[in-house]
Amino acid sequence: MASGLRIALLQLLAREKTANILQKAEQYISEAANNGAKLAILPELFTTECHPPIFVQKKESIPEGETSEFISHLAKKHSMHIIAGSIAEEIKGSEKMKNTSAVFNPKGELIGKYTKMHSFDVDMGENFSIHESDWFEHGNNTLTFETDECKIGVGICIDLRFPEVSRYYTEQGCLLHVYLGAFSQEKTGPAHWDVLLRARAIDNQVYVAACSPAADHTHHYVAWGHSAVVDPWGKIISQADGKETLIYADLDMNYLNRVRQQLPVEKIRRKDLYHLTYKW
Numbered sequence: 001m002a003s004g005l006r007i008a009l010l011q012l013l014a015r016e017k018t019a020n021i022l023q024k025a026e027q028y029i030s031e032a033a034n035n036g037a038k039l040a041i042l043p044e045l046f047t048t049e050c051h052p053p054i055f056v057q058k059k060e061s062i063p064e065g066e067t068s069e070f071i072s073h074l075a076k077k078h079s080m081h082i083i084a085g086s087i088a089e090e091i092k093g094s095e096k097m098k099n100t101s102a103v104f105n106p107k108g109e110l111i112g113k114y115t116k117m118h119s120f121d122v123d124m125g126e127n128f129s130i131h132e133s134d135w136f137e138h139g140n141n142t143l144t145f146e147t148d149e150c151k152i153g154v155g156i157c158i159d160l161r162f163p164e165v166s167r168y169y170t171e172q173g174c175l176l177h178v179y180l181g182a183f184s185q186e187k188t189g190p191a192h193w194d195v196l197l198r199a200r201a202i203d204n205q206v207y208v209a210a211c212s213p214a215a216d217h218t219h220h221y222v223a224w225g226h227s228a229v230v231d232p233w234g235k236i237i238s239q240a241d242g243k244e245t246l247i248y249a250d251l252d253m254n255y256l257n258r259v260r261q262q263l264p265v266e267k268i269r270r271k272d273l274y275h276l277t278y279k280w
């Protein structure tokens with residue numbers, strides 16, 4: 001396994017027209033490829049913003065839809081892996097959709113899909129009630145894929161709150177955990193986003209990358225932004241603010257191994273006393 005991987009996170013603004021969002025994604029991906037990134041990550045629901053009437057209007061098929069086809073073309077053109085954020089995926093014959101991410105390899109081939117496993121069904125008062133399961137069917141599976149540098153596991157937004165998912169990815173050997181997330185600027189972003197990203201990195205001794213849409217105050221739901229990459233020691237090594245931007249991080253697997261040697265939680269873990277069982 002090679003030791004370094006440059007990744008790029010595209011903190012995109014969900015514009016009205018999908019074509020305009022894809023044009024911005026193309027500009028950033030081309031810049032990232034020229035700067036040596038081998039993996040590009042896009043945000044949760046990046047073509048629709050997090051608002052039900054817009055999901056319904058702009059839902060797409062995967063991989064036949066406009067967004068997947070375009071991202072596949074970019075992956076091939078720039079010979080890189082791309083985690084295509086998530087898309088409101090049409091379910092034929094159903095009113096509901098799936099919040100699904102598609103991953104493309106450097107040949108532009110779809111190598112996996114991941115549908116958000118946990119639903120953000122919350123009631124926090126003060127007009128902050130969201131019942132995602134009214135719109136989206138949840139997924140029941142995980143997604144991992146291999147690159148030359150490391151194995152990667154994918155989750156979406158609220159999945160970050162469940163250490164069980166990241167524990168599974170670690171047991172599968174994933175050294176980078178990627179979350180596509182749109183925490184809210186109003187409530188959970190400032191309170192929980194950085195803490196959860198750092199917690200998942202520390203408890204698994206892995207790199208964690210999380211890509212949010214940019215914050216747009218004209219949107220019904222304002223995403224927190226603050227896309228970030230955290231190293232296996234729990235340090236934030238790259239972070240955006242709320243604006244549309246492209247950020248990078250260089251992941252060093254030798255460093256990850258050193259952290260694991262110096263603080264060998266895997267050896268110390270009492271596997272004779274406890275374990276998780278997974279049903280996916």
Ligand SMILES: NC(=O)CC(=O)C(=O)O
Binds near residue numbers: 156
């Ligand atoms: N939007 C989500 O899925 C999760 C979220 O915002 C959170 O705070 O959790």
